[in-house]
Every structure is written in structure tokens, then in C-alpha cells.
Amino acid sequence: MLKEWMPGEIPEKREFEEQLDKNRNRLYDLQTKIKEHRLPVLVLFEGWAAAGKGSVIGKVIKNIDPRFFKVATMASPSEEELRKPFLYRYMKQIPEEGKFTFLDSGWMEQTTEEVLKKKLTEAEYEKRIESVRRFERQLTDNGYLVLKFFMHIDREEQDSRMKGLLEEEDTKWRVTKFDRWQNKHYGKCKKVFDRYMKDTNLPSSPWYIIDAGNRKWAELQVLDTMISSIEIAMQNRLHSSPLLQNVFPLVKMPKLAEVELQGKELNEEEYHHELKQLQKHLGELHNRLYRKRVPVIITYEGWDAAGKGGNIKRITGALDPRGYEVHPIASPEPHEKARHYLWRFWTRLPKDGHIAIFDRTWYGRVMVERLEGFCTENDWKRAYNEINEFEKELSDWGAVIIKFWVQIDKDTQLARFTERQNNPEKQWKITEEDWRNREKWDLYEDAVDEMLKKTSTSFAPWHILESVDKKYARIKALKIVIRELEKHI
Amino acid sequence: MLKEWMPGEIPEKREFEEQLDKNRNRLYDLQTKIKEHRLPVLVLFEGWAAAGKGSVIGKVIKNIDPRFFKVATMASPSEEELRKPFLYRYMKQIPEEGKFTFLDSGWMEQTTEEVLKKKLTEAEYEKRIESVRRFERQLTDNGYLVLKFFMHIDREEQDSRMKGLLEEEDTKWRVTKFDRWQNKHYGKCKKVFDRYMKDTNLPSSPWYIIDAGNRKWAELQVLDTMISSIEIAMQNRLHSSPLLQNVFPLVKMPKLAEVELQGKELNEEEYHHELKQLQKHLGELHNRLYRKRVPVIITYEGWDAAGKGGNIKRITGALDPRGYEVHPIASPEPHEKARHYLWRFWTRLPKDGHIAIFDRTWYGRVMVERLEGFCTENDWKRAYNEINEFEKELSDWGAVIIKFWVQIDKDTQLARFTERQNNPEKQWKITEEDWRNREKWDLYEDAVDEMLKKTSTSFAPWHILESVDKKYARIKALKIVIRELEKHI
Numbered sequence: 001m002l003k004e005w006m007p008g009e010i011p012e013k014r015e016f017e018e019q020l021d022k023n024r025n026r027l028y029d030l031q032t033k034i035k036e037h038r039l040p041v042l043v044l045f046e047g048w049a050a051a052g053k054g055s056v057i058g059k060v061i062k063n064i065d066p067r068f069f070k071v072a073t074m075a076s077p078s079e080e081e082l083r084k085p086f087l088y089r090y091m092k093q094i095p096e097e098g099k100f101t102f103l104d105s106g107w108m109e110q111t112t113e114e115v116l117k118k119k120l121t122e123a124e125y126e127k128r129i130e131s132v133r134r135f136e137r138q139l140t141d142n143g144y145l146v147l148k149f150f151m152h153i154d155r156e157e158q159d160s161r162m163k164g165l166l167e168e169e170d171t172k173w174r175v176t177k178f179d180r181w182q183n184k185h186y187g188k189c190k191k192v193f194d195r196y197m198k199d200t201n202l203p204s205s206p207w208y209i210i211d212a213g214n215r216k217w218a219e220l221q222v223l224d225t226m227i228s229s230i231e232i233a234m235q236n237r238l239h240s241s242p243l244l245q246n247v248f249p250l251v252k253m254p255k256l257a258e259v260e261l262q263g264k265e266l267n268e269e270e271y272h273h274e275l276k277q278l279q280k281h282l283g284e285l286h287n288r289l290y291r292k293r294v295p296v297i298i299t300y301e302g303w304d305a306a307g308k309g310g311n312i313k314r315i316t317g318a319l320d321p322r323g324y325e326v327h328p329i330a331s332p333e334p335h336e337k338a339r340h341y342l343w344r345f346w347t348r349l350p351k352d353g354h355i356a357i358f359d360r361t362w363y364g365r366v367m368v369e370r371l372e373g374f375c376t377e378n379d380w381k382r383a384y385n386e387i388n389e390f391e392k393e394l395s396d397w398g399a400v401i402i403k404f405w406v407q408i409d410k411d412t413q414l415a416r417f418t419e420r421q422n423n424p425e426k427q428w429k430i431t432e433e434d435w436r437n438r439e440k441w442d443l444y445e446d447a448v449d450e451m452l453k454k455t456s457t458s459f460a461p462w463h464i465l466e467s468v469d470k471k472y473a474r475i476k477a478l479k480i481v482i483r484e485l486e487k488h489i
Numbered sequence: 490m491l492k493e494w495m496p497g498e499i500p501e502k503r504e505f506e507e508q509l510d511k512n513r514n515r516l517y518d519l520q521t522k523i524k525e526h527r528l529p530v531l532v533l534f535e536g537w538a539a540a541g542k543g544s545v546i547g548k549v550i551k552n553i554d555p556r557f558f559k560v561a562t563m564a565s566p567s568e569e570e571l572r573k574p575f576l577y578r579y580m581k582q583i584p585e586e587g588k589f590t591f592l593d594s595g596w597m598e599q600t601t602e603e604v605l606k607k608k609l610t611e612a613e614y615e616k617r618i619e620s621v622r623r624f625e626r627q628l629t630d631n632g633y634l635v636l637k638f639f640m641h642i643d644r645e646e647q648d649s650r651m652k653g654l655l656e657e658e659d660t661k662w663r664v665t666k667f668d669r670w671q672n673k674h675y676g677k678c679k680k681v682f683d684r685y686m687k688d689t690n691l692p693s694s695p696w697y698i699i700d701a702g703n704r705k706w707a708e709l710q711v712l713d714t715m716i717s718s719i720e721i722a723m724q725n726r727l728h729s730s731p732l733l734q735n736v737f738p739l740v741k742m743p744k745l746a747e748v749e750l751q752g753k754e755l756n757e758e759e760y761h762h763e764l765k766q767l768q769k770h771l772g773e774l775h776n777r778l779y780r781k782r783v784p785v786i787i788t789y790e791g792w793d794a795a796g797k798g799g800n801i802k803r804i805t806g807a808l809d810p811r812g813y814e815v816h817p818i819a820s821p822e823p824h825e826k827a828r829h830y831l832w833r834f835w836t837r838l839p840k841d842g843h844i845a846i847f848d849r850t851w852y853g854r855v856m857v858e859r860l861e862g863f864c865t866e867n868d869w870k871r872a873y874n875e876i877n878e879f880e881k882e883l884s885d886w887g888a889v890i891i892k893f894w895v896q897i898d899k900d901t902q903l904a905r906f907t908e909r910q911n912n913p914e915k916q917w918k919i920t921e922e923d924w925r926n927r928e929k930w931d932l933y934e935d936a937v938d939e940m941l942k943k944t945s946t947s948f949a950p951w952h953i954l955e956s957v958d959k960k961y962a963r964i965k966a967l968k969i970v971i972r973e974l975e976k977h978i
Contacts, residue, residue, distance in 0.1 A: 006738040137692045203626045203693050208734045225734070232729045232867060239728050240721045245697045245714070249495040378721060 001197040002152070002190055007211035008221070016220065023223035027063040030230055035068065037234045038097035040144050040339070043226065046108040047151025048189075049179035050161040051212040053104045056151065059219045060226070061102065069100035077110070083293070083351040085397040086110075086128070087135050091346040094139065096338035107132055108148075108200070112192050113178070116185075127396065129199045134389050140204040141241040141382060142340050145233040148205060149222060150197065151212040155186040240378035244385045246454065248392060251461040253452040256445055259407055265469035278478040279318035285485045286319050286355070292489050293353040295399040298481065299361045302406025303444075304434045305416040307470040311406060312357055314474040315481060324355035329364070341365055341375070341383075342390055352398065361403075362387055366451045371443055384454040395459035400488045402481055405452065406465045406473060410441055490690060491641065491683040496700035497710070505709065512712035516552040519719055524557065526723045527586035529633050529828070532715065533595040536640025537678075538668035539650040540701045542593045545640070548708045549715070550591065558589035566599070572782070572840040574886040575599075575617070576624050580835040583628065585827035596621055597637075597689070601681050602667070605674075616885065618688045623878050629693040630730040630871060631829050634722040637694060638711060639686065640701040644675040729867035733874045735943065737881060740950040742941040745934055748896055754958035767967040768807035774974045775808050775844070781978050782841040784888040787970065788850040790937075791895025793923045794905040796959040800895060801846055803963040804970060813844035818853070830854055830864070830872075831879055841887065850892075851876055855940045860932055873943040884948035889977045891970055894941065895954045895962060899930055 011019060034041060043060075045053040054073070061069055072093045081089045087107065095101035111128055114120045120128065139146050153161070162183060165171040182189050197207045208225045212218040266274070289296060298315065300308045312326060327348050336344040342362055350356035365387070370380040391401055408416075417438070420430040437444070456462040463480050467473035500508060523530060532549075534542040543562070550558055561582045570578045576596065584590035600617055603609045609617065628635050642650070651672060654660040671678050686696050697714045701707040755763070778785060787804065789797045801815060816837050825833040831851055839845035854876070859869040880890055897905075906927070909919040926933070945951040952969050956962035 001736065004736050004738075008735070008739070009741060140692070203629070203691055203730070206731055206733050209736075225732075228732050228870070232731060235727075235729045235867070238724075240724045241692070242695055242721060243717050244695050246497070247490065247493050247698075249493075250497070252498060378724070381717070 001201060001207060002150070002194040002209065005152070005209045007213075010214065010217050016217075020216070020220050020223070023220065023227060024063045026227050027060070027223060030227065031064050031068050033234060034100075034230065035098040037237055038338075039230070039233055039237065040095045040097050041100045041147065041226075041230065041233075042094055042103070042139065042144055043100060043147045043149070044103045044106040044108070045149050045151060046105045047149070047210070047212065048153050048158055049182050050158050050165065050175070051151035051153045052215050052218060053151050055215055056210075056212070056218050056222055057102045057104055059215075060222060064100060068098070069102065070095065071102045071104065073104045074106065074109075080351065083295075083353075084349055085393055085399075087131060087393065088346060088349060090135075091340075091343060094144065094339055094343060096335060097143075098338070107135070108150075108193075108196055112189070112196050115192050115196075116182075116189060129196075131393060131396075132200055133202065134393075136200070136202060136205045138342075138386055138389065139340065140202075141386075142379075143237065143239075144340070145229060146205040147226060147229055148200075148207050149225070150193070150207055150209045151218065152209050153212050155183065157213055158183050158186070240376070241382060243378075243381050246385060246388065248388050249458040250454075251456045251458055253456045253462055254464070255449045256407060256452075259464055259466065261407065261409055261412075261466050261468045264466040264472045266471045266475060268471075271471040271475065274475050275314065275478070278475065278482060279314070282315070282318035282478060282482055282485075283320070285482060285489070286323055289355075289400075289485060289489050290320075290323050290353045294485075294489055295350050295352045295394075295397070296355040296402070296485065297350065297358070297394060297399050298355065298402045298404070299358045299363075300404050300406060301361060301363050301367070301448075302404070302465070302467070303408050303413055304437060305413050305420070305429075306406035306408045307467045307473055308359055308406050310470055311404075311465065311467070311474050311477050312359060314478060315357065318478075319355060323353070324357065325350065326357045326359060329358060329360040341369075342386070345390075349394070362390065363451060363455070366455075367444065367447050370447055371440060384451070387455055388457055388460075391455075391457065391460040400484055401460040402484050403460060403462045404465050404477060404480075405448070405462055406467045408467050410438075412468050413438065490686040490696055491639070491679055491698065494641070494698045496702075499703065499706050505705075509705070509709050509712070512709065512716060513552045515716050516549070516712060519716065520553050520557050522723060523589075523719065524587040526726055527827075528719070528722055528726065529584045529586050530589045530636065530715075530719065530722075531583055531628065531633055532589060532591045532636045532638070533597070534592065534638050534640060535594045535597040536638070536699070536701065537642050537647055538671050539647050539654065539664070540640035540642045541704050541707060542640050544704055545699075545701070545707050545711055546591045546593055548704075549711060553589060557587070558591065559584065560591045560593065562593045563595065563598075569840065572784075572842075573838055574882055574888075576620060576882065577835060577838060579624075580829075580832060583633070583828055583832060585824060586632075587827070595637075596624070597639075597682075597685055601678070601685050604681050604685075605671075605678060618685075620882060620885075621689055622691065623882075625689070625691060625694045627831075627875055627878065628829065629691075630875075631868075632726065632728075633829070634718060635694040636715060636718055637689075637696050638714070639682070639696055639698045640707065641698050642701050644672065646702055647672050647675070729865070730871060732867075732870050735874060735877065737877050738947040739943075740945045740947055742945045742951055743953070744938045745896060745941075748953055748955065750896065750898055750901075750955050750957045753955040753961045755960045755964060757960075760960040760964065763964050764803065764967070767964065767971060768803070771804070771807040771967060771971055771974075772809070774971060774978070775812055778844075778889075778974060778978050779809075779812050779842045783974075783978055784839050784841045784883075784886070785844040785891070785974065786839065786847070786883060786888050787844065787891045787893070788847040788852075789893050789895060790850060790852050790856070791893070791954070791956070792897050792902055792933075793926060794902050794909070794918075795895040795897045796956045796962055797848055797895050799959055800893075800954065800956070800963050800966050801848055803967060804846065807967075808844060812842070813846065814839065815846045815848060818847060818849040830858075831875070834879075838883070851879065852940060852944070855944075856933065856936050859936055860929060873940070876944055877946055877949075880944075880946065880949040889973055890949040891973050892949060892951045893954050893966060893969075894937070894951055895956045897956050899927075901957050902927065 045057060047053055057071055077089060090107050093101050093103060115125060136146055162175050165175050201207050210218050210221045300312060302308050316324060332344060345362045365383040366380050369375045394401060417430055420426040452462050465473040465476050534546060536542055546560055566578060579596050582590050582592060604614055625635055651664050654664050690696050699707050699710045789801060791797050821833060834851045854872040855869050858864045883890060906919055909915040941951050954962040954965050
């Protein structure tokens with residue numbers, strides 16, 4: 001890419017000013033159109049140190065109402081960010097529908113810097129590229145416009161800009177040691193940049209190289225590309241994307257109808273005896289995984305009134321409160337709905353060494369969102385693969401993922417609903433919606449069967465908790481959690 | 490890809506038969522929908538020798554009316570095909586809108602075989618991958634559904650199938666020496682396949698790996714993917730694609746209004762003297778490039794009545810008729826219009842050592858098709874890059890590309906139109922359409938200026954022939970052709 005690239009020709013002064021004016025006005029007009037079309041626009045500025053990323057962002061945003069954009073200057077990852085998956089801090093920044101996020105700079109800089117500092121092996125680099133390609137593809141497949149600019153200046157220009165900055169007390173701090181190193185090893189850096197850009201030059205999120213030798217000219221090039229790309233993206237809001245083949249090893253799951261529920265029960269005595277022992281054991285493991293900095297993600301899905309809440313309580317009862325969090329997941333709030341559906345889960349990931357328990361999860365995409373038509377057919381059909389990719393990312397990061405489906409039969413649900421209805425203290429737990437969902441039991445059952453079949457990967461398999469006897473389910477859950485944690489620490 | 494891939498699970502017998510039936514019927518129904526939606530579907534079968542590519546194609550096409558598909562079995566390139574660019578024989582096979590082409594096998598097999606036989610260096614491989622990615626992207630950007638299947642069997646299965654074939658006199662011939670070699674070096678081949686698939690796994694044309702251990706099961710997997718992909722592609726017929734940045738070095742061109750036409754003239758004597766000498770020289774060069782097998786592509790665009798025909802005659806007058814062809818390009822015929830707009834030019838490429846002269850060209854896309862609305866705005870805006878990529882492909886193949894714009898002013902055109910109108914022998918040369926086009930002179934001039942600016946690459950620059958005096962233009966053309974040929978041989 002960078003090797004073959006040739007700068008375009010700067011128009012003559014009058015034409016230049018005309019074009020700049022026209023583009024600035026056009027971007028101003030487009031911001032409301034973007035809003036109408038609910039298009040999220042992620043603009044990534046990468047490039048050489050001192051190439052003027054910040055400066056061009058500053059110019060571009062002058063044409064946009066502050067309500068419609070956000071600028072994120074990504075410094076080196078913070079202590080906390082280093083304890084999350086690589087993509088976490090970028091995913092966090094993605095814009096809402098109808099808005100812009102400008103990133104100065106993004107996942108390219110972090111990756112190429114790690115390569116140059118020899119922090120990534122070849123195999124790790126290849127895995128990183130795969131993550132990046134999946135990440136960008138997931139964004140564009142879900143309707144994001146991802147604009148990637150590389151701000152390019154030559155070695156001499158970079159050197160002279162840095163010298164200029166170093167001369168002034170006020171700007172000196174802006175030139176880092178690594179920036180100087182970059183200039184000294186310009187050719188080597190260029191090679192690494194070039195390879196990265198080639199590796200991530202996707203049809204749906206191509207690279208645009210900006211001749212950044214002249215700041216105003218850089219602005220014009222950026223505006224040009226932004227405008228034409230936005231116009232195209234607005235035409236494509238209803239675009240569907242191919243359903244990719246599953247590339248992850250799957251574990252065979254039974255259909256729900258085949259799950260034997262009878263006889264899976266414990267008496268009070270057995271239950272309390274086992275509970276005490278298992279919780280003690282889990283408490284010890286929690287300390288160990290905290291010291292070893294293993295992140296753990298436990299997820300619960302299941303029928304209404306299946307006993308998820310009580311089950312979770314028996315897990316958390318064993319844990320040090322400083323080391324876990326429970327995330328009850330309801331319908332997405334407006335600011336969550338306005339983003340990629342996985343965003344609200346990415347942003348709730350635990351730090352390493354911590355446990356996050358999700359009471360309902362991202363699987364809503366292929367259950368309630370599918371059945372209630374909250375997303376398109378293409379959306380939920382794509383989601384099996386997107387979710388597997390998401391969990392693979394977590395697993396590669398080192399997370400232990402334990403997914404529970406809490407299973408009861410229709411009669412048991414009816415009995416529990418009725419009991420809730422008749423018990424004043426439990427009435428808050430039962431709503432009209434629960435009854436409506438119950439009517440769709442068969443549709444849900446089909447959806448769950450498909451979900452179990454398509455997302456039970458070897459690195460994040462589903463576990464079924466037979467919960468007609470809640471005690472049985474609780475003990476089983478504890479045993480599985482302990483077994484899985486022991487496997488990993 | 491191949492490394493991580495795990496086979497899916499074969500459904501049980503009854504479900505299997507049900508799904509197969511359902512899919513066969515669905516594909517049958519889809520063929521008319523594809524016709525209505527004018528969707529071209531290119532289905533590529535790649536994979537291991539003896540994996541059953543032919544057999545699964547045979548099964549799939551049973552559900553399609555023979556008018557709607559074509560099967561192309563790609564043997565090793567023929568003598569003639571080896572004298573064309575790598576992609577030529579594949580481009581030739583792309584389907585019309587509303588139809589299928591099944592390729593057994595495609596550009597993957599040719600590439601990986603060349604890698605395994607050490608016929609491609611690392612640099613050549615990388616260039617090849619770039620060509621393939623561009624080729625597939627151009628197809629999908631232009632509305633093609635490109636389905637890529639890799640038929641996978643393990644080493645033992647392959648060995649036993651080949652042994653089976655070798656035992657029978659009737660099937661023995663189907664196992665080549667290279668097939669046996671492949672089985673012996675299965676691991677090495679798998680690595681090369683895996684890399685190729687990773688390198689070409691684009692979001693818009695992803696790979697699908699088919700578990701081909703069981704033929705009926707392979708059919709079901711292929712049908713499944715074909716159906717879901719076709720359904721998605723039909724929803725996307727009006728999809729626009731991003732405008733990619735030009736990555737090729739451009740040569741600065743003047744605007745037409747800046748081209749000085751006055752004083753560019755020759756008297757009869759000068760003309761005939763030069764013509765004779767230049768034609769003699771060109772004739773000699775033609776022999777040399779024939780021996781050196783250099784392919785030459787000369788293209789003419791220009792205003793109506795600018796003198797293209799006479800100019801071409803002065804070139805061909807110097808050439809051995811066995812070594813050149815003139816292609817007059819009119820409106821596309823239905824079978825041409827039904828394909829990628831570059832298809833009719835790909836199929837007219839010269840063999841190496843030959844000269845092809847195009848009287849009007851692929852630049853119609855950004856002139857008449859643009860101005861008359863024969864394609865969408867996104868189509869013609871994308872075309873500058875697509876054309877540069879096309880010409881780069883030709884240039885990399887070794888072709889000399891010489892592009893002429895034959896320039897006159899509006900008054901000269903009027904004088905020539907009037908003369909044609911008044912001269913009974915020339916009246917056939919002037920039509921109502923010529924007069925209509927003349928009314929759009931200014932729009933055309935803008936389009937030509939943009940075209941010259943955006944497609945004058947260093948490997949295929951434009952040359953302007955000032956043709957108010959046709960003699961001057963002819964001599965200039967001959968000189969440029971001679972100069973360019975001498976540069977390359």
C-alpha cells in the first residue's frame with residue numbers, strides 16, 4: 001500500500017479554496033442526514049508521528065455540531081485497559097447511530113508499535129490481524145461506516161516537524177522518545193505499516209492514505225473521502241451481509257426436548273452438605289484465580305422462573321465481593337440500542353482476575369430479538385458467528401467462559417408463575433410479558449435449540465442445568481464452575 | 490482457515506433427507522427469482538484432488554434449468570490461454586445476469602499448484618493474491634455473487650478414493666501424477682491451501698469449507714450455503730460500494746481547454762515523407778515484438794469526427810495483418826451488457842506478441858454510460874479505479890498500453906459534420922445521435938477532463954492527438970507508438 005502510493009496533485013489556489021469551502025459546507029449538511037439515516041461513523045486516524053492527526057481532526061470537527069461527534073485521543077493503554085482484551089478500549093469508543101467518533105489513533109498504531117518493539121511474535125501478530133479483521137467486519141456488517149485514514153509524511157518532513165516541536169518549551173513534551181526512534185528507523189517502520197495496511201485493507205473498510213505534508217491539503221483529502229463514503233453508506237442502510245461459515249470447533253448439544261428432567265433432585269440434607277463444601281472450595285479457587293489474574297465470565301440464560309436468580313446467589317455466596325460483579329441484563333437502553341449489540345457486553349467485561357456474572361446475555365440477539373423482530377433476519381442469522389467470534393476473542397485473552405442454560409418444563413413454569421401470582425410477596429416477579437412469552441414457548445424452544453447447536457464451541461460450551469429441582473441445579477452449577485476453573489488454573 | 494476448521498455434524502437420516510429435499514426444491518424455486526433479480530452467480534469449486542468437485546456440481550445442477558447455468562471445467566491452461574493474462578480464462582467464464590456459472594476448479598487451484606511446483610516466487614505470489622483480491626472485489630462490487638467452496642477430505646480418504654479410481658481401467662486416467670504427489674505431500678499442500686484461503690477470505694466473498702467425506706452430505710452443505718447466500722444477495726441488488734483511493738502513480742494531464750490546437754499541422758509533402766519512414770520503422774518493430782512476444786494494446790477515444798478511423802488506418806497500414814486486430818466498440822450487445830462491463834474487453838485481449846487496437850474502449854463507462862445514465866453514479870465513480878486496476882493487470886502481464894485521446898474543437902466538429910451531411914458518400918457516417926451528443930459537448934468535456942486526470946497512470950498514460958489537421962495527428966500517433974514500443978523491447 002504505502003510502497004506503491006503516490007501523492008495526488010494539489011489543485012491550484014482558487015480551485016483549492018472552492019473545493020474546501022464546498023466540502024466543509026457539504027459535511028455540515030450531511031451531519032443531519034447521518035442523523036436521519038441513523039448511520040454510525042467511526043473515523044480512524046493513523047499515521048506517522050507528527051503527521052498532524054490531531055490538527056486535521058480539529059479542522060474537520062469545526063463543521064460538525066458538538067452534539068454529533070466525539071473525539072477520542074487514545075494514549076497508551078491504561079493499567080485498567082491492559083487488564084481487558086486488546087479490542088476493549090476501541091470497542092468502548094464506537095459511536096452511536098447518527099454520530100461520529102474520531103479516533104486519534106487506533107488499533108493500527110497499538111499493533112504496529114508492539115511489532116516494532118518486538119512485543120508481538122509472528123504468530124501473535126497473525127492472530128491480532130485476524131482479530132482486527134473480524135472486528136472491522138463485525139462493525140461494517142452491523143451498519144457502521146469505518147473510515148481508516150493513514151496520515152503520511154516523508155522522513156525529512158517528519159524530522160523537521162519534530163525539531164520544530166522540540167525547540168519550544170510548550171511543545172517539547174509532544175515528541176516522545178519513540179517518535180524520535182520512528183524517525184531514525186523510518187524505513188523499517190514504513191515496512192511494518194505497509195504490511196499491516198495490506199493485511200487489513202478490506203473491501204468494506206479500505207485504507208485511505210492522506211498526503212499530510214500540507215495541513216490544509218490533508219484536510220481537503222480527508223473531507224473528500226469522508227463525504228463520498230458517507231453518501232455511499234447512507235444508500236446502503238438496508239444492506240445484508242453474507243452468513244459466514246462457522247470456523248470454530250463445536251461441542252454436540254442435546255435438543256431441549258431430549259434433556260431428562262425427572263429424577264434430577266436432591267434432598268435438603270444432601271443439598272446443604274454439598275453446598276457448604278462446594279462454596280468453600282469455590283471461595284479458595286476465587287483467591288487463586290485472582291492472584292493468577294484469570295478473568296472469568298459466567299452467563300445465565302433460561303426460561304422465565306427457571307431459577308436463575310437463586311442459582312446465581314449460590315455462586316456469589318462463595319465469592320469475595322471485591323472480586324466479582326453481577327450484571328442483570330434488561331432491554332437495552334437507548335444509548336446501548338444505538339450501538340453494535342455487543343457493545344453493552346464489551347463494556348461490562350471483567351478485569352483479569354475478576355468474575356463477571358451475566359443474568360441474561362448477548363444471546364438475547366438470537367432469542368428475544370429474533371422472535372420479536374427487534375433485528376432483521378440477516379442480523380440474527382449472522383449473530384451466531386459474531387457471538388462465537390466474540391467469545392473466541394475473550395477465550396484468547398485468557399478468559400474462562402461458563403455458559404448455563406437453566407432448563408425446566410412447561411408445567412413447572414406454569415406452577416411457578418401461578419405461585420408467584422398468588423403470593424403477594426412474589427407478585428413483582430411476574431408480569432404480563434412473562435405470560436406472553438410463555439405463549440411462544442415452542443418458538444423459543446426452536447430458537448434455543450438452534451442457539452445451543454451453533455454456539456456451543458469447545459472454548460465456550462453450553463452447560464444445561466436441570467432445574468425442576470432448584471437445589472439440584474445449584475449444586476450442578478457449582479460443580480461445573482469449580483471443574484472449569486480448576487481446568488484453567 | 491483449514492487448520493481451525495471442524496466438520497459440522499451430519500443430521501440423522503430422516504432429517505437429512507428432509508433437508509435435502511427442501512433445499513433442492515428451494516434452489517429450483519430460486520432460479521427464476523435470480524432471473525428476475527438479474528443476479529449473476531459465480532460458484533467456484535476448489536479443493537483436494539478426488540474430493541468430488543465434479544460430482545457435487547453434477548448433483549446441484551440437477552435442480553436448475555439448463556438455460557440458466559453453465560459448467561466450466563478448467564483444465565490446465567491451454568497454449569492460447571498461457572499467452573493471455575492469468576485472469577483471462579476465468580473472466581471469460583463469468584455468468585450473465587440471472588445465471589449461474591459453476592467452475593471446476595478456479596484461480597485458487599492454478600495458484601496453489603504453481604506455488605507447490607515452485608513456479609511462483611514469494612513476490613509473485615503476493616502480486617497474484619493482490620490480483621485475485623481485486624478481481625473478486627470487482628465482481629462483487631459490480632453485483633456478482635461469488636461463492637467459493639473448498640471441498641475437504643482427509644489424507645486417508647483421498648488415498649483410498651484414488652486407489653479406487655486407479656483400479657479401474659475406465660477411471661485410471663482421472664488420477665494425475667500431481668494428484669498422487671498431493672496425497673504424498675498432504676501436509677505441505679494443506680499449509681499452502683490454508684495460507685491462500687486466509688489471504689483471500691474477503692468479507693464480500695468468504696470461503697466455505699465443505700466436509701466432502703460423504704457426497705450426499707457435501708451436496709447438502711453446498712445447497713445450504715448457496716441458498717442463504719443467494720437470498721442475501723438478492724436483497725442487495727442496489728448496494729453501493731466504497732470508492733477506493735487511487736494507489737497508482739498518475740501522470741499530470743492538461744485539461745482539454747488547455748490543449749493548443751492551432752499551428753499543429755503538416756503540409757502534404759512533410760506528411761507523406763514522414764508517414765513512409767515511420768510506417769517502415771513500425772513494421773520492423775512489429776516483427777520484433779512478435780518474436781519477443783510482447784502484447785500491445787492501443788486504444789482510441791475522441792470526439793465524433795475527430796479522425797479516429799483514419800488515424801487507426803495509418804497505424805495498421807504498417808502492420809502485418811497476421812499480428813493485429815482492430816476492435817470497433819459499439820453499444821454492448823445483450824450478452825455483453827449482462828456481464829461485468831470489462832468482460833467484453835477482457836475477452837478481446839490480444840495474445841502476447843499481438844497488437845489489439847480498440848476504436849472506442851472501456852472508457853465508455855465514464856463517458857457515455859455516465860452521461861446517459863446507463864450505469865449508476867456509484868458505478869462510474871468506482872470505474873476509474875477499476876479501470877486502473879484492469880490496466881495494471883495488463884501492464885503486469887507485460888503489455889504495452891498506448892491510449893489516445895483524439896482532440897478537435899467544437900467548430901472543427903461542426904465543419905466536419907456539415908461536410909458529411911452534404912456529401913452523399915459520407916452521409917452514413919453521420920447520425921442523429923452524433924448531433925445529440927454534440928449538444929452535450931460541455932458535459933462530455935467535463936467527463937473527459939476527469940477521466941484524463943484520474944486514469945493517466947505511469948504504466949498506461951493518455952496521449953493527446955491534436956487533430957484539427959488529421960495529418961498532424963496521424964504522424965504524432967505513429968511517433969508515440971514507435972517511442973512506446975521501443976521503450977519496451
